Amino acid sequence: MSSVATRGPAVRVRAPGKVNLSLHVGSPGPDGYHPLITVFQAVSLYEDVTVTAADELTLSVTGHGAELVPLDGTNLALRAAHALAERAGVDRGADIEIVKGVPVAGGMAGGSADAAATLVALDALWGTGLTRDELTDLAAGLGSDVPFALHGHTAVGTGRGTALTPAMVRGEFHWAFALRAEGLSTPDVFRRFDERAGGLAHELDVETDTDVMAALRAGDPARLGQALSNDLQDAAVDLAPDLAGTLDAATSAGALGVVVSGSGPTVAALARSHQHALAIAAAMTAEDACEQAVCASGPVAGARIVP
Numbered sequence: 001m002s003s004v005a006t007r008g009p010a011v012r013v014r015a016p017g018k019v020n021l022s023l024h025v026g027s028p029g030p031d032g033y034h035p036l037i038t039v040f041q042a043v044s045l046y047e048d049v050t051v052t053a054a055d056e057l058t059l060s061v062t063g064h065g066a067e068l069v070p071l072d073g074t075n076l077a078l079r080a081a082h083a084l085a086e087r088a089g090v091d092r093g094a095d096i097e098i099v100k101g102v103p104v105a106g107g108m109a110g111g112s113a114d115a116a117a118t119l120v121a122l123d124a125l126w127g128t129g130l131t132r133d134e135l136t137d138l139a140a141g142l143g144s145d146v147p148f149a150l151h152g153h154t155a156v157g158t159g160r161g162t163a164l165t166p167a168m169v170r171g172e173f174h175w176a177f178a179l180r181a182e183g184l185s186t187p188d189v190f191r192r193f194d195e196r197a198g199g200l201a202h203e204l205d206v207e208t209d210t211d212v213m214a215a216l217r218a219g220d221p222a223r224l225g226q227a228l229s230n231d232l233q234d235a236a237v238d239l240a241p242d243l244a245g246t247l248d249a250a251t252s253a254g255a256l257g258v259v260v261s262g263s264g265p266t267v268a269a270l271a272r273s274h275q276h277a278l279a280i281a282a283a284m285t286a287e288d289a290c291e292q293a294v295c296a297s298g299p300v301a302g303a304r305i306v307p
């Protein structure tokens with residue numbers, strides 16, 4: 001008779017990556033963080049996180065770009081697990097298995113999705129009884145994008161990006177994403193943004209997102225395409241000059257609008273339909289404008305248990 005190793009109970013959670021439809025950045029405060037006004041949209045590129053009861057905390061990462069992900073205590077999923085255990089007073093472990101579907105260091109918050117998914121999964125596995133607000137509070141302590149990965153859909157982020165207000169959206173938006181093999185470091189891009197500002201203060205204008213919000217409410221991709229914007233884009237292009245060619249190729253391929261996502265280097269091209277997104281992705285890869293292009297749609301839900 002063959003013996004089958006028995007494992008403890010398991011919980012699987014899926015969490016989405018994001019694109020910033022607009023990203024307005026102010027001058028850094030005394031803590032070094034930049035005040036933001038951003039509109040996040042969660043898109044259908046997912047991180048899959050499965051946690052299984054165990055005595056110790058362990059981590060494994062597979063999937064897209066897994067070899068680029070740190071496995072030590074800096075990994076955002078492990079940091080999330082430690083933060084949750086401490087907050088809930090839990091003295092238990094878990095095997096955490098991540099399957100990556102969001103590009104690593106791509107400005108699409110894959111690590112933040114792992115942190116959000118781990119919080120939701122371990123909260124269920126350990127039965128911590130924390131409220132949603134308490135989980136959101138823990139999320140904000142882990143990184144500026146983590147609360148949005150919990151929340152999902154489309155939302156305006158202010159402060160560091162952690163204070164969220166849901167946005168009204170009609171319909172579905174289709175995207176082609178041009179990926180770059182080498183990522184960009186978020187702190188490096190913010191630093192370059194400050195260098196470009198040359199000490200001049202950047203004021204945040206709360207009215208600047210009127211066009212984005214109107215396009216979302218109307219479900220109008222052509223209008224949204226015109227309204228996409230990112231204050232970090234020039235800094236990202238400075239650090240990765242080949243991005244200028246990728247942005248041009250996406251525009252030539254017929255995108256309704258083109259923008260670098262977050263701190264980059266992923267380039268997001270908005271399409272009229274799924275078919276149109278496939279055509280843009282094919283044109284960008286055929287022209288060697290990027291290493292790889294993938295299609296996705298949004299908005300989608302935040303970190304959720306997979307039944």
Ligand SMILES: C[C@@](CO)(OP(=O)(O)O)[C@H](O)COP(=O)(O)OP(=O)(O)OC[C@H]1O[C@@H](n2ccc(N)nc2=O)[C@H](O)[C@@H]1O
Nearest residue numbers: 032033034107108109143144145160186187190262263264
């Ligand atoms: C730029 C954005 C836009 O959504 O996304 P990504 O491109 O990383 O996906 C986010 O603000 C990134 O969020 P996240 O990647 O969670 O950043 P954090 O871990 O909180 O911070 C990393 C570093 O980025 C800088 N940082 C981050 C957020 C912010 N509002 N101001 C900053 O100056 C700081 O140097 C900080 O030490």
Ligand SMILES: Nc1ncnc2c1ncn2[C@@H]1O[C@H](COP(=O)(O)OP(=O)(O)O)[C@@H](O)[C@H]1O
Nearest residue numbers: 069075076104105106107108109110111112114
């Ligand atoms: N679980 C994780 N997945 C991916 N990257 C992680 C993770 N934990 C920590 N990191 C580190 O965070 C950096 C940025 O992560 P990521 O969320 O993929 O990109 P971005 O911040 O550009 O959206 C990576 O380069 C990596 O060193």
